[in-house]
Amino acid sequence: MSNELFDVVIVGAGLSGIGAACHLQAQCPDKTYAILESRESIGGTWDLFRYPGIRSDSDMHTLGYSFKPWKESKAIADGPDILKYIRETAKEHNVQQHIRYGQKVVRADWSSADACWEISTKSQASGEGSVIRCRMILMWSGYYNYDHGYLPEFAGRERFGGTIVHPQDWPEDLDYSGKRVVVIGSGATAMTIVPEMAADVEHITMLQRSPTYVISFPDKDLIANVLRAVLPEKWAYAITRWKNINFQQWMYGQTRRRPDRVKRFLLGRVRKELGKDYDVETHFTPQYDPWDQRLCLVPNSDLFEAIRSGKASVATDTVDSFTEKGVLLGSGEELAADIIITATGLDLLVLGGVEVVVDGEPVEFGQTMTYKGLMFSGVPNLVSTFGYINASWTLRADLVAEWFCRLVNHMDSIGAIQVTPTPGPDDRPVNPFIMGFSSGYIQRVLDRLPKQSDHAPWSNPQNYKQDRKLFRELPLEDGALVFSKENRQCA
Secondary structure, three states, rough: OOOEEEEHHHHHHHHHHHHHHHHHHHHHOOOOOEEEEOOOOOOHHHHHHOOOOOEEOOOHHHHHOOOOOOOOOOOOOOOOOOHHHHHHHHOOOOOOOHHOOOEEEEEEEEOOOOEEEEEEEEEOOOOEEEEEEEEEEEOOOOOEOOOOOOOEEEEEEOOOOOEEOHHHHHOOOOOOOOEEEEEEEOHHHHOOOOHHHHOOOEEEEEEEEEOOOOEEEEOHHHHHHHHHHHHHEEEEEEEHHHHHHHHHHHHHHHHOHHHHHHHHHHHHHHHHHHHOOOHHHOOOOOOOOOOOOOOOEOOOOHHHHHHHHHHHHEEOEEEEEOOOEEEEEEOOOOOEOOOEEOOOOOOOOHHOOEEEEEEEOOOHHHHOOOOOOOOOOOOOOEEEEOOOOOHHHHHHHHHHHHHHHHHHHHHHHHHOOOEEOOOOOOOOEEEEOOOOOHHHHHHOOHHHOOOOOOOOOOOOOOOHHHHHHHHHHHHHOOOOOEEEOOOOOOO
């Protein structure tokens, strides 16, 4: 067993993990910490995905950190620029020295007798295991499997004579110039790939089982760029961030209060882009209300431009099977293809797939309750982050990191060594972890996620303004968090 003992271990060196380290250094400067990263570089999503056109689908004034202004002119940023931003942040705050690369966390054991976590890791290079100990864990490892994406079973897959690619495993040498391409899926990834590849292929088809709501915005935030030219950088960033947060919250609120009105607005914009003769009803009119699944953002109308050019098209149908020459649809039509891209989504994992054990008992997270969407009933000294489905991920990650630092400092002030979310007799699991969201990637794992009650703090409101109050204003001594002050040592 390793003799290394840290106050905090952060799992994951992506956008959220680097941000958490910066918050910890600033607000809890006396705490020791390490970051465990399974890959050989920082950046998480923005280093892993290499498909054409990879970009954010949230503006960088809200996807960026609260403490580091976004300086680029494009608010809807390309993946390499986001990765550069993360690396700059890590360098500026001297975070790299705390990162241990190639260390995949496979298990975490809590001992109440020692008030200590024992974290088992596996070297991605050698396969050798090691152990590191800590007082508290920040699970910032993201929400999906980094080893592979989600891929449904497609009949006849082995018959296809061309190339099959999943965006998560994009080959560097893939030549698609002059090729016929079918992209299965109509989420954010598909709507990024299609317009980016359209200029070089013979033709590209986005094949969807059902439509998605799509909205176009400029990739540059004019107001942000004007403000940055006339105001100090931090002021301009703060104002833009406030503006965009409020717009996001207002827009989402409108979809809940006036879904039919928002639906008419969104479809009206699509009709304006594609013309009166385009079959918007079939290809861009979902059967659900806006924000029951995420809206897809297409910057500068790039998807619509690709469709108008004739180089791209949309097919709304089911996949019957793969054939030697393409995809056979449920309608009987065959789409010819040299390359099939399966943009079918992510394979979600709870806490990155880490096995969590408390005093010898494995934790079944589907049987726990969520405390503010960031801790789990009966699990001590472990905090995780799961971002917003209706706003930028980092907004919540920043709030959770702030709250965690507040918790650590409070525990020091009262001499506590353990904190455990503990429901009372009236706190009952009545709702799923995420409510009112029908996307498949969430629905596939909903039974493995914690449950929530119908009242705070045993709830996950998925609302930035509510979370600000929950995290920043309400007392930590709320009766739900049980603090232990017993004199126990990690031995």
